Amino acid sequence: MRYEIRVDGHLSEVLTRVFPELDHVVMSGQTVLFGYVVDEAHLYGLLARCQSLGLRVLEMRQLPE
Amino acid sequence: MAGLEESGTDPAASYADPQGDPFLRTRFVIPARPVTFLRRERLVRHLDEALRTPLTMVNGAAGAGKTLLVADWAAARDRPVAWLTTDAAEQGPGMLWAYLLHALRASGTSLPAEIGCPADASRVPPNLLARLAAELSTRDRPVIVVLDEFDRVIDPEIADQLEFVLHHAGDGLRLILVTRTEPLLPLHRYRAAGDLTEIRGAELAFTAEEAAELLGLHGLRLPPHATHGLVERTRGWAAGLRLCALAAQENPDPELYLKEFEADRTTVADFLLAEVLRRQPPETQDLLLRVSVLDRFRPELVNALTERTDAGPILAGLYRENAFVEHLGQDWYRLHPLFGEILQAHLRVRSPGLEPELHRRAAHWLRGSGALTETLCQGAAAGDWEFTAGALIDDFAIGWLFTGLRSDELAELFARMGPEAAGPATDLVRAAGDLSRRDLDRGLRHLRRAEQGLTAELGLTAGPGDPAEQALTAEWSPAGEEPGLVAARLSCALLEALAARLTGAPGRAERAATAAETLCDQAPAHLLERHPELTALLLAHLGSARLWAGRFDDASAALSRVAGASAGASTALAREDSLGRLALIDYLNGWLGRAERKARAAVTETERYGLPQPSGSGMGRLVLAAVAVDRDDLGRARALLAEAAESDPALRDPVMEAGRAIATARLHLARGDTRAALEAAERAVPAAVISPWAAGQTALVVSAAHLAGGRPETAFEVLQPLSDEQPACAVGAARAQLAAGRPGAAIDLLDGVRSEGGAGPAVTVRALLVRAQAAAESGDAVSSRRLVAQALREARRDGLRRPFVEAGPWIRPFLDAMAPRVPATDRATPGAVASDGPPLPLVEELSGRERDVLGRLALTMSTEEIAADLYVSVNTVKTHLKSVYRKLAVNRRNDAVRRARELNLL
Numbered sequence: 001m002r003y004e005i006r007v008d009g010h011l012s013e014v015l016t017r018v019f020p021e022l023d024h025v026v027m028s029g030q031t032v033l034f035g036y037v038v039d040e041a042h043l044y045g046l047l048a049r050c051q052s053l054g055l056r057v058l059e060m061r062q063l064p065e
Numbered sequence: 066m067a068g069l070e071e072s073g074t075d076p077a078a079s080y081a082d083p084q085g086d087p088f089l090r091t092r093f094v095i096p097a098r099p100v101t102f103l104r105r106e107r108l109v110r111h112l113d114e115a116l117r118t119p120l121t122m123v124n125g126a127a128g129a130g131k132t133l134l135v136a137d138w139a140a141a142r143d144r145p146v147a148w149l150t151t152d153a154a155e156q157g158p159g160m161l162w163a164y165l166l167h168a169l170r171a172s173g174t175s176l177p178a179e180i181g182c183p184a185d186a187s188r189v190p191p192n193l194l195a196r197l198a199a200e201l202s203t204r205d206r207p208v209i210v211v212l213d214e215f216d217r218v219i220d221p222e223i224a225d226q227l228e229f230v231l232h233h234a235g236d237g238l239r240l241i242l243v244t245r246t247e248p249l250l251p252l253h254r255y256r257a258a259g260d261l262t263e264i265r266g267a268e269l270a271f272t273a274e275e276a277a278e279l280l281g282l283h284g285l286r287l288p289p290h291a292t293h294g295l296v297e298r299t300r301g302w303a304a305g306l307r308l309c310a311l312a313a314q315e316n317p318d319p320e321l322y323l324k325e326f327e328a329d330r331t332t333v334a335d336f337l338l339a340e341v342l343r344r345q346p347p348e349t350q351d352l353l354l355r356v357s358v359l360d361r362f363r364p365e366l367v368n369a370l371t372e373r374t375d376a377g378p379i380l381a382g383l384y385r386e387n388a389f390v391e392h393l394g395q396d397w398y399r400l401h402p403l404f405g406e407i408l409q410a411h412l413r414v415r416s417p418g419l420e421p422e423l424h425r426r427a428a429h430w431l432r433g434s435g436a437l438t439e440t441l442c443q444g445a446a447a448g449d450w451e452f453t454a455g456a457l458i459d460d461f462a463i464g465w466l467f468t469g470l471r472s473d474e475l476a477e478l479f480a481r482m483g484p485e486a487a488g489p490a491t492d493l494v495r496a497a498g499d500l501s502r503r504d505l506d507r508g509l510r511h512l513r514r515a516e517q518g519l520t521a522e523l524g525l526t527a528g529p530g531d532p533a534e535q536a537l538t539a540e541w542s543p544a545g546e547e548p549g550l551v552a553a554r555l556s557c558a559l560l561e562a563l564a565a566r567l568t569g570a571p572g573r574a575e576r577a578a579t580a581a582e583t584l585c586d587q588a589p590a591h592l593l594e595r596h597p598e599l600t601a602l603l604l605a606h607l608g609s610a611r612l613w614a615g616r617f618d619d620a621s622a623a624l625s626r627v628a629g630a631s632a633g634a635s636t637a638l639a640r641e642d643s644l645g646r647l648a649l650i651d652y653l654n655g656w657l658g659r660a661e662r663k664a665r666a667a668v669t670e671t672e673r674y675g676l677p678q679p680s681g682s683g684m685g686r687l688v689l690a691a692v693a694v695d696r697d698d699l700g701r702a703r704a705l706l707a708e709a710a711e712s713d714p715a716l717r718d719p720v721m722e723a724g725r726a727i728a729t730a731r732l733h734l735a736r737g738d739t740r741a742a743l744e745a746a747e748r749a750v751p752a753a754v755i756s757p758w759a760a761g762q763t764a765l766v767v768s769a770a771h772l773a774g775g776r777p778e779t780a781f782e783v784l785q786p787l788s789d790e791q792p793a794c795a796v797g798a799a800r801a802q803l804a805a806g807r808p809g810a811a812i813d814l815l816d817g818v819r820s821e822g823g824a825g826p827a828v829t830v831r832a833l834l835v836r837a838q839a840a841a842e843s844g845d846a847v848s849s850r851r852l853v854a855q856a857l858r859e860a861r862r863d864g865l866r867r868p869f870v871e872a873g874p875w876i877r878p879f880l881d882a883m884a885p886r887v888p889a890t891d892r893a894t895p896g897a898v899a900s901d902g903p904p905l906p907l908v909e910e911l912s913g914r915e916r917d918v919l920g921r922l923a924l925t926m927s928t929e930e931i932a933a934d935l936y937v938s939v940n941t942v943k944t945h946l947k948s949v950y951r952k953l954a955v956n957r958r959n960d961a962v963r964r965a966r967e968l969n970l971l
Binding site: 007008009010011012013014015017018029031049051052053054055056 | 126127128245246302304305330331332333334335336339402403406407410411413414
């Protein structure tokens with residue numbers, strides 16, 4: 001499954017390395033992380049990672065294949 | 066043992082210690098508040114509500130100030146608060162409750178030892194929670210328990226269990242959960258009932274006034290609009306404000322600086338942390354990045370990572386500034402959880418590939434300080450398996466792989482070990498893993514390899530001899546021997562003994578035990594004391610191997626030492642195992658009452674510690690089943706056999722298999738199904754040597770089957786060769802002789818039985834009945850009556866019934882005549898004997914609720930426990946019990962359960 005996670009603010013280069021499995025793009029005060037998510041466990045893991053980094057998740061959605 | 070304190074010497078505390086591994090005291094300490102901590106009265110007042118509601122939840126993002134708020138509030142209480150910082154490493158309910166019980170005791174809450182303690186990470190003893198709740202519910206003042214970082218607890222079972230205890234503890238417990246995510250408890254229900262105090266993220270956020278005050282504590286005075294802007298940008302996030310203050314503090318124009326921050330679009334934590342980090346001197350930056358691989362640390366450990374000596378002052382300084390680190394007391398610190406993650410990201414960027422090396426250094430330091438569990442975690446994280454396995458073996462902790470709270474965790478940890486890791490220690494760990502899964506071939510292969518490795522290290526050329534022999538018993542050269550080698554050889558001895566037990570090879574077990582004894586003398590006493598499970602397991606294996614060989618006295622000597630050892634979770638499995646086997650010895654000798662008492666003790670041990678499999682080794686239930694057959698309580702025997710079906714693979718040895726075969730075969734015999742009995746009894750039990758009693762018991766079943774089939778000659782021939790050695794077989798042979806029409810030979814056989822054998826009623830009563838039958842057949846009714854009366858007397862105490870049923874129709878008139886004169890033996894009177902027919906039907910059906918109560922009664926739950934479990938009052942349970950008794954026509958709980966089993970209601 002492909003997902004994108006939109007978080008508030010610009011993610012620094014260092015922080016994007018915490019999500020090595022995802023691509024990212026920075027736009028208008030937000031960062032969009034996107035890529036393949038293996039399963040639900042991975043999905044919740046990503047959310048937990050965002051939380052533990054103090055990121056504010058604005059949106060999370062599945063992308064069409 | 067730097068900083069890692071033993072959990073105290075009082076028995077209750079050490080009792081709660083699940084593995085002899087010192088609990089990290091820091092987990093139970095209320096975190097210290099930094100000097101710049103700002104107490105916010107509105108939150109304190111809200112938190113005071115926690116004293117009135119059973120459940121309180123404080124949730125908010127990382128760095129929202131949850132922990133400090135609750136810690137500050139807890140420290141201001143006029144009574145101790147039990148504090149537990151949960152850990153991601155322990156996932157299972159058993160581990161959490163072990164720590165929670167310990168936190169309660171550490172806070173000064175006295176709990177009776179009967180509550181028990183989990184001995185397996187993934188399970189909680191069935192009644193422990195009910196006992197704990199019942200205990201708490203009797204308190205005048207509620208016990209306050211704080212679970213910090215509860216978001217790490219992801220097992221839904223734990224939420225259910227907390228809910229259960231909270232519900233049944235009533236006003237005796239106030240639970241405060243500090244968490245980033247909502248727990249899986251049914252919050253809506255608590256909320257609706259007004260039983261929940263919740264402080265959420267929005268409430269934790271700093272107002273502009275509070276932010277101004279906080280910045281003031283950092284020496285920053287800003288105009289209101291600037292503060293307002295900051296609160297807006299950080300959304301009142303405590304950690305963000307704190308970092309702002311730190312970053313701005315050193316700036317010549319803080320106001321301008323913060324304006325720039327406001328305008329920046331980078332995520333707050335990321336930006337601020339990078340800023341604050343950049344302002345630290347290079348040594349501090351380096352230190353912060355390196356410690357990010359650790360959960361907790363102290364200056365010496367940090368020095369080991371940085372290879373410098375300045376950690377003490379740097380950490381103290383960082384704590385004083387309230388930057389990055391939190392103080393846990395006793396010189397232990399941890400990174401603020403939020404910063405830990407970000408710092409680790411920075412470390413990976415700045416020094417790629419350094420992480421494993423840092424883990425390795427930490428592992429080495431921790432090993433030197435005696436913190437074994439943490440050493441193993443760090444060693445595994447470093448991927449240094451030779452070291453990690455070596456640390457476990459050298460600490461004499463190999464028993465941890467078989468028993469106790471950490472066995473699952475360790476199995477998982479070492480499962481990551483690849484085949485390339487070499488050395489005796491890794492082979493020993495592999496062998497232990499294989500044997501605990503009862504994979505004998507692989508286990509023995511790894512054990513051989515470990516032994517060859519050890520032989521080589523001992524400086525012996527691999528001769529033609531047995532490597533096990535050499536590795537274990539090679540002479541000791543006092544100079545130049547490493548103590549680690551003693552530990553490795555002792556671990557070898559343990560695995561040898563286990564392998565010997567599993568393969569039914571008593572000679573090999575003896576050799577291993579002898580070697581172990583010599584090695585124990587050379588091992589440091591304090592290490593052996595810390596690992597009582599090692600000796601306990603060794604003796605249990607030795608005793609079981611001896612038992613298989615039929616050396617009952619020697620076996621009892623070894624097993625009694627284990628069974629009599631002091632209670633504790635780490636030896637619970639070995640104790641249960643040994644008690645079960647002692648029970649089997651009593652049963653085989655014909656002492657049903659003693660067998661039953663020991664088997665019950667074994668089962669109790671299992672339930673008290675919640676041992677892994679539903680029945681631990683399962684031996685206790687097997688013996689109880691066999692005893693039930695001799696008491697002609699067949700329904701119960703069948704139920705017990707079914708319960709004993711699952712047993713720990715590492716303890717499934719020939720003794721166990723033979724025991725199961727005997728109990729099953731006897732049950733089939735009693736039910737008149739000789740074919741099934743023969744099938745069960747004659748199933749081959751693979752073993753290195755033949756066990757005399759297993760052969761004897763099989764022959765007894767075979768003989769009884771022939772007798773039932775009207776072939777007394779064959780019945781006799783089967784037992785004849787064994788009748789010299791085993792009284793039970795002699796009695797069986799005598800019965801066959803009598804059936805074959807040779808009463809004289811039968812009496813001769815009985816006279817020849819050695820009386821010093823110490824045979825119990827199950828044997829002697831049968832012998833008396835053979836004599837009585839012989840007398841009856843010869844027309845000597847007086848002697849016969851006297852013998853039957855004597856048999857009844859001897860059978861009475863153990864409730865032995867089966868021999869009278871087996872005896873055949875000739876005994877009926879004697880029993881009928883005697884019934885009125887021996888009322889206490891009612892269970893052996895003809896009326897009871899006639900219970901082979903269908904039991905009396907139930908006059909009135911049980912209600913659903915009555916069945917619920919009855920089912921719990923069968924689990925030996927007390928009235929209070931049943932009430933707690935069914936969410937009803939004790940009086941309601943009593944009412945149900947009364948009508949259950951009435952409907953079943955009994956007046957005691959034991960009888961109710963027995964009767965219910967007969968009627969297949971359970």
